[in-house]
Structures are given as C-alpha cells and as structure tokens.
Amino acid sequence: EVQLQESGPGLVKPSQSLSLTCSVTGYSITSNSWGWIRKFPGNKMEWIGHMSSSASTSYNPSLIRRISITRDTSKNQFFLQLNSVTTEDTATYYCARSYTTDYYYVMDAWGQGASVTVSS
C-alpha cells in the first residue's frame, strides 16, 4: 500500500523560501506522477503542480515564477520549494500520487498534510 508523508518547517518568515519533502513508501516515484496541493484557511483548495514519472513538471501559472518541484529517486522522495512567501501562502500542503489516462486525471493517494504558517 502506498503511503505519503509530508515534512518540513511549520513556520516560515515572509520573503523566505518554503521547502517541503514528501516521503513515499510502498510505491516507486519513478512510476506515475507526484504532485502538491494546498488548502487555505476557509477550505479553498489549489493545485500547485506535479512531476511526471519522466521528471517533467507542470506548474500552476499563478505560482510558476516561485515554485520548483524536484525529486530524489534514491530516497523515493519529492520536494516542493516555494520562494518569496507571503502570508497568503499560509496553508496546509498535501502531496499526492496521480495518474492520467486518455480520458481522465486523478489523484488517488494523499499524504496527511503539513501545516505551514508564514509569519514574522
């Protein structure tokens, strides 16, 4: 059974970078796509981006100038870096496994989430 676990600092200062790690067990990250989603206070959900099995990336255009998704296949981990954070980046960040067919896209396994607060 695949399991995902986010880790990273819970508090980040404005203008600094947010770095999160997603550790995956029970499934290789060289298969499927692996991505990040965040949930803001008040329930709004936002798709951040993902990395495919071939390591190509797709990012939300609203964040494209500030984000990077990378991976370490030897550790079966993938990472999110979000630069120049503001208080509006305060959210719970989830990592998830996804797959795409000719007809649909789905995220079928999620981590428990990492709460990140941006504050001085």
Next chain:
Amino acid sequence: DIQMTQSPPSLSASLGETVSIECRASEDIYSNLAWYQQKSGKSPQLLIYYASSLQDGVPSRFSGSGSGTQYSLKISGMQPEDEGVYYCLQGSKYPFTFGSGTKLEIK
C-alpha cells in the same frame, strides 16, 4: 483557468436521506471530474473519478453523474460517517481546479 462552481456551500441531512452536490464547469471538461471527501483533520479521499466511476473501497451509496459542464455527486442514504467537506476537481485542462467545497453535516 476553468472555474468550478460548486453548490451548495453547506448542507445538513438526516440519517438515511439522499443528498446531492453539484459542480458546474466554466467550459466542457469531457467527464474529467473527480469527487473527494475530506473529514476533519484528515486528507482528501477519492470517491469518484471520470465523473461516474466508483473508486475501489468506496461504499456504493456514493454515485456520480454528469457530462459536459454539469456534474453531480449523490449520496443515497446519509450515514454519520459521511460528514465532511466534499470537493470536485477538474483534470481536463491545466491548471487543474477544485470546486469551493460543500460542508455536509448530519441533522
């Protein structure tokens, strides 16, 4: 971006009642729609994909329907464990976008 308009924002249902949640897309998403349930303090769980396909392990009281721009999730017989926030997600076009969520409570 494709806008997903989800309704209602909140819903209160009695035990055994049938409830429906709607999502309308701002353009045709060709059934590329998933439904998720998120219980308090937990991560989202996939219920339905490709508009009407039931994810393995999900109770059969959950069903999805729709096409084009209009989609719905139906729970046939509300159970206490169905309380939570429900989201739709379109995967037709980048960036993928979520509905605003429906908070479902038992009456």
